[in-house]
Amino acid sequence: MSTSEHVASDDIVYIEHQGAVAIVTLNYPKRRNAFSLRMRQALLKRLNQLMHRDPCRAIVLTGAAGTFCAGGDISEMQARTVLEYRERNQLPLDIFKLMVEGPKAIVAAVEGVAMGAGVSLAAASDYVVCASNARFACAFLKVGLMPDTGLFWSLSQRVGAAKARELMLTTQEFNGKEAARIGFANQQVEPGTALAAALKVAHEYALMPPLAIAHLKTALANGIDSLDEAIETEVNLQPLLRRSQDHVEATKAFMEKRPAVFVGN
Template sequence: MSGAGEPALLERREGGVVVLTMNVPDKRNALVPEIREGLIEAFARLDEDRECRAIVLTGAGPAFCAGGDISNPGPFTGPQVRMLMKRPQRLLRAIAGHSKPVIAAVDGPAFGAGFALASACDFIAAGENASFCAAYGRIGVMPDIGLLWSLPLRVSMGVVREVVMFADVIKAPQAKAMGIVEWLAEGQTGLELAMERAQQLATKATAAIGATKALLVRAPLDIDTVLSQEMEAQAWLGATEDAQEGSRAFREKRKPEFKGY
């Protein structure tokens, strides 16, 4: 497990950026209950934290997250499987629906559940040694934790089929070329690159980013739904301090100083 006395999830802050580190390196940060529940709690708490402006999710040791927890291999009945899936699905919702931008900093493997966690984030920053694999088919199951929702938002359906049906290991440069990864680190780690981008996001209008995410997470939507929801969101955002500061800064021809609300 994690080092003696160390929690399975580490949390630290650098300015407005909160770094969540999955910390069970001897299991390659597989999604054990301690990591899963820690992440659910942390994302819920940070959703209400005004000092948190962006989140970076990463893994300790040589892997981002090597997959799901297989300490109890089953077999399971249908009802048992449904019950077991509820908590990982709650984690997916906590990441995808979060009001703050979330960046996955992937160094090493992101396989199975790890791939799904990274894909659920708004952005993926991959180190040169990062690799991805929808390994589910290798054990006779289909992708879960929302991968069949999140991956098609990143790449074409043809690429989705190739990734999930062949279950090949995809190295970082190929993942960037396919569109799975937004940013590929050169001469630095995925975490270092993710922190650079997160610090930039931490200076933006956080409420506006959250409102944008809330609409994007429901894509694809019909035009009437988009127009209705953007009207409601803009009406709310117009009253925020950041929107007023943005307007003042534009008029005064200066860079805005957003505070996150």
């Protein structure tokens, strides 16, 4: 059963819960969920809440009205000072770091368009489900900008450096089928079913040991760029997990031939 925490139906980002999974919905349909300043502020607040103060075990990120996110709100792209731009750009970077480094897994459910920052939000997720007819484009150059919201790092992590360079430089549009073929999306589904498929994956993540998920995300984000870093990360983090209650529970459940019940300690 899904329970909603948002106060008003016009919240630009709202949260609902389905068991141990929190659903975060970008809700600015009149501009195809454009990544406006207000949306950035709300999304950062909601994600901080879910990552650090909410008992949910996994998160689904989706968009209202059959679309994901059309990218930056062009109506807000007006002349500002360099310092003002730097301040405004920090918000999406904070969101990106929270998505990548945060302790809970995020599954993106993409229907409709994911352009510019919409691509960035999907790429920063741990798992991407998209409709076969979803439309993606790294369209930053078309408005005289370079990719942002962490896409320099996240896109190459998903599709490789050469393909990431191609997508960013050509701004070519690709659909959900192509997204799955090149590895940008983990799963391609029929139109209208992305959220259901994403929830299924998120509920599977929610059954995993939370502490191990958190350490794994930390390692993937910061600790495997070189052989020595990978070894050091394993040496530092694995002993902590071996001493966790969840590890003890997992081994005990295995011996007793029953499902493990993880508590995050």
